[in-house]
Amino acid sequence: MLLLARCLLLALVSSLLMCSGLACGPGRGFGKRRHPKKLTPLAYKQFIPNVAEKTLGASGRYEGKISRNSERFKELTPNYNPDIIFKDEENTGADRLMTQRCKDKLNALAISVMNQWPGVKLRVTEGWDEDGHHSEESLHYEGRAVDITTSDRDRSKYGMLARLAVEAGFDWVYYESKAHIHCSVKAENSVAAKSGGCFPGSATVHLEQGGTKPVKDLRPGDRVLAADDQGRLLYSDFLAFLDRDDSATKVFYVVETREPRERLLLTAAHLLFVAPHNGSAAAEPEASSGRRALFASRVRPGQRVYVVAERDGDRRLLPAAVHSVTLREEAAGAYAPLTAQGTILIDRVLASCYAVVEEHGWAHRAFAPFRLAHALLAALAPARTDRGGGGGRVPAPCAPGAADAGVHWYSQLLYQIGTWLLDSEALHPLGMAVPSS
Secondary structure, three states, X not given: OHHHXXXXXXXXXXXXXXXXXXXXXXXXXXXXXXXXXXXXXXXXXXXXXXXXXXXXXXXXXOOOOOOOOOHHHHHOEEOOOXXXXXXXXXXXXXXXXXXXXXXXXXXXXXXXXXXXXXXXXXXXXXXXXXXXXXXXXXXXXXXXXXXXXXXXXXXXXXXXXXXHHHHHOOOEEEEEEOOEEEEEOOOOOOHHHHOOOOEOOOOEEEEOOXXXXXXXXXXXXXXXXXXXXXXXEEEEXXXXXXXXXXXXXXXXXXXXXXXOOOXXXXXXXXXXXXXXXXXXXXXXXXXXXHOEEEEHHHOOOOOEEEEEEEEOOEEEEEXXXXXXXXXXXXXXXXXXXXXXXXXXXEOXXXXXXXXXXXXXXXXXXXXXXXXXXXXXXXXXXXXXXXXXXXXXXXXXXXXXXXXXXXXOHHHHHHHHHHHHHOOHHHEOOOOOOOXXX
C-alpha cells in the first residue's frame, strides 16, 4: 500500500510538472513537430477580440485625455523605429508618441510586416491625438491607439495586416475602414497590462530567523511573517513571485497610518485588509476575523488597516487608522510574493498576496493546486537528498527564482479564466481613480 501511494504521488507530481513545463515556455511538446500557424486575414469590419474596445476583455476603460502640459504626458514615449513610417500630417511628431505597451506591440508588428511582405514597411497614419480629431473618449487621446496601413497602401493587404496586428499582441484590432486598421492596447496601469498587484523592491518583510529582508531578495525556502484568518501572527513559506520586474519603475499607491505611523506602497489592484467598521481601535487580534480585502485604489482615509505593534511585551496585529492615501509615487522594481498562507506583512502592514479579484478567499482557493504541487515536491525532497540530489526546499513548478522575471504562468492562467467566468465588476477596473486624502 505504501509503495502504491508513493507511485501515485510520483505520477501526480510528474503530471503537474509536465503541465507546468508546457505552460512555461516554448518547446516541441511530446516530441511532435510544431507546424507553422496558418494566418487568416480579418474580414472588413471584423474586430478581435469580439467585444467592445473599451471593455475588460479588450483594451479597457478610457482614462482621460492626455495633453502636453498634463502630468500624464510623461506616460507617452516617442517611437523612432526606422522600420515604421509615420505620416505625421500635423508636423508635430504627435503620431510618434504613444504608451510603452503600444510602442512594444507596434515594433513587433513592424517586424512581422517586413517578414510577410519583403520591401514593405508598416505605416502609421494616426497615433496620439492632441487636437480632438477623434470621437469622444477615443484611446487616441491617451496614446493607446494607432491607425495603420502598409507603406505601399495596397488595400488587399489590410486584412492580413490586421491579423498580423493580432499576432503582435495588440489588445484590440479592428478592420475599421477600407483605408486603415485600428489597433489599441490596455492602459499602462491596467491590471492586465501590469499583471495586477505588486510592491516596490525596497519593501521589507520579517524573517523567521530574525531581522528583515527586502522583498526583492526573497528566495524559496525563506519563511516570512504573515497572519492567519483569525489575525494570529505566524511564519509562512515564501513559495514564488507571481510577478517580478527588477527594472520597472512603477507608480504606487501610498497608504499611511496615523498611530502607529506606518507607510506601505502597493499597486492599485493589490488587496489590502481593512478592519470592520464596528471594531475598536484597540481590538484584540481576533477582531481581524471580520476583516475584508479591498483593492488599494479603494482604501480611504479613516478606514483601518492592520499593522504589527508591540503591546504588553508581545508582538501582535492591531488595526490602525489610515491617515492618507495618495497616488503616483514612483519606486523601482515590482514584486508580487506568494506565501503558503496567502498573506504577508509588508513594511509592518498586513496585505493579501493576491490582486485583480476583490475576494481574497476566492483567490486563495484558486491557488490551492499550486500550493499542493509545492507541498508534494517538498515531500519528495528527502528522497532526492538520499540519492545525493542535495537538500533544501524544493521550489514550486516553474516558480520564478532569483534571476527569473515576468508574470508567473499560473497567474496568467487564472486571469484568463477569470475574464471568461467572472463579471467585469468582480475584477479591478482598468482605470485608477485618484482617492481623496
